[in-house]
Amino acid sequence: MTLSVPQALQAFAPGLPLAVAFSGGADSTALLHACVQRWPGQVRAVHVHHGLQAAADGFVTHCQNQCDAWRVPLVVVHVRAQHAPGQSPEDAARIARYSALTQALTSHPLLTGVRDLALAQHADDQVETLLLALSRGAGLPGLASMPGRWTRDGVHWHRPFLQVAGHALRERLVAQGVPWIEDPSNQDARYTRNRIRAQVLPAIDAAFSGWRDTFARSASHCAAAQEALTELAEIDLQQTGLPPRIAALQALSPARRVNLLRHWLRTVHHTSPSTAQLDALIPQILACTTRGHQLHLKVGAGFVQRLGEALDWQPQP
Numbered sequence: 001m002t003l004s005v006p007q008a009l010q011a012f013a014p015g016l017p018l019a020v021a022f023s024g025g026a027d028s029t030a031l032l033h034a035c036v037q038r039w040p041g042q043v044r045a046v047h048v049h050h051g052l053q054a055a056a057d058g059f060v061t062h063c064q065n066q067c068d069a070w071r072v073p074l075v076v077v078h079v080r081a082q083h084a085p086g087q088s089p090e091d092a093a094r095i096a097r098y099s100a101l102t103q104a105l106t107s108h109p110l111l112t113g114v115r116d117l118a119l120a121q122h123a124d125d126q127v128e129t130l131l132l133a134l135s136r137g138a139g140l141p142g143l144a145s146m147p148g149r150w151t152r153d154g155v156h157w158h159r160p161f162l163q164v165a166g167h168a169l170r171e172r173l174v175a176q177g178v179p180w181i182e183d184p185s186n187q188d189a190r191y192t193r194n195r196i197r198a199q200v201l202p203a204i205d206a207a208f209s210g211w212r213d214t215f216a217r218s219a220s221h222c223a224a225a226q227e228a229l230t231e232l233a234e235i236d237l238q239q240t241g242l243p244p245r246i247a248a249l250q251a252l253s254p255a256r257r258v259n260l261l262r263h264w265l266r267t268v269h270h271t272s273p274s275t276a277q278l279d280a281l282i283p284q285i286l287a288c289t290t291r292g293h294q295l296h297l298k299v300g301a302g303f304v305q306r307l308g309e310a311l312d313w314q315p316q317p
Helices: 005-010 026-038 056-070 089-107 123-135 166-176 192-207 211-240 246-251 254-268 275-286
Strands: 018-021 043-049 074-078 116-118 149-152 155-158 296-299 302-307 310-315
Touching: 005 026, 005 166, 018 026, 018 089, 026 043, 026 056, 026 166, 043 056, 043 089, 056 074, 074 089, 089 155, 123 166, 123 192, 123 211, 211 246, 211 254, 246 254, 246 275, 246 310, 254 275, 275 296
Parallel strands: 018 043, 018 116, 043 074, 116 155
Antiparallel strands: 149 155, 296 302, 302 310
16 A cells, blocks of 8 residues: 555654765655654764765755755765676666665764664556566566665665655655756666656556555565475575585476576575576486586676586686
8 A cells, every 4th residue: 555755754663873874865855854853962863975976966965955955964875886897887886775775884983883774765666676677587576676674784774755746755845855966877868767657657647546555465475485495495495405416406396496596696696597597407417317417607796506416506707
């Protein structure tokens, strides 16, 4: 069910003091303003300077002026968000941003004692993420889209606006006379997410009523199904051993075998195999019926190989 900003904030119970990722755009401005109103004196802001466009210094100035007006301490962190070959600029910026936010919360003196951080993604962002996952042929982890809460590296992350429509945030800012800045890159049609926002979502809005709720419900179903698959993979991993024994893998059903391999590679080796790589790996695992059968295949960011009676994975040199 789509919520209003007050309803979403009522359900939001972070640890205090709280940090808010603050870009200066409408969404993060609405989040920071709402949190300052609810927890005065308990909120900090963190701005990530990506250094990717000339306007970035102006963003910092705007954020500093806004935080001064609200008496909110502001921490500015600089990142290099250049993308590697084969990596999208959006992914590079996202990875750099989350890394910078984590480092700020664990090391900056103005954020001492802060372990909770709020992000401003909303219901429209959730739908965009789901559509992106569908366009890439993603499995359940991708279709589950963005979680509302999670913990990583000692930081508790929150997305309190995932059930709030994007337009509701802007309407609230206008009604309260709160300014924000528009990032020029949000209009750049080279980015897939921007094309979804400008072209696809208006068409969905015209064709389906309540689409934010129904799409979010589908993402939630995918998240629940993925959680069950993760639990099953943990059970199977206990049976196959770590690293997984080849004979035990051969005894699993095809679906459980693939599920276990994805889980093992993701959780133990922090790499994600493609479907094509797993399609090539499975026949080789099934063919390992003699001691002399060797196995060495590119999987994820490294190679799966045979190590005696078990599988091994090594990063690419």
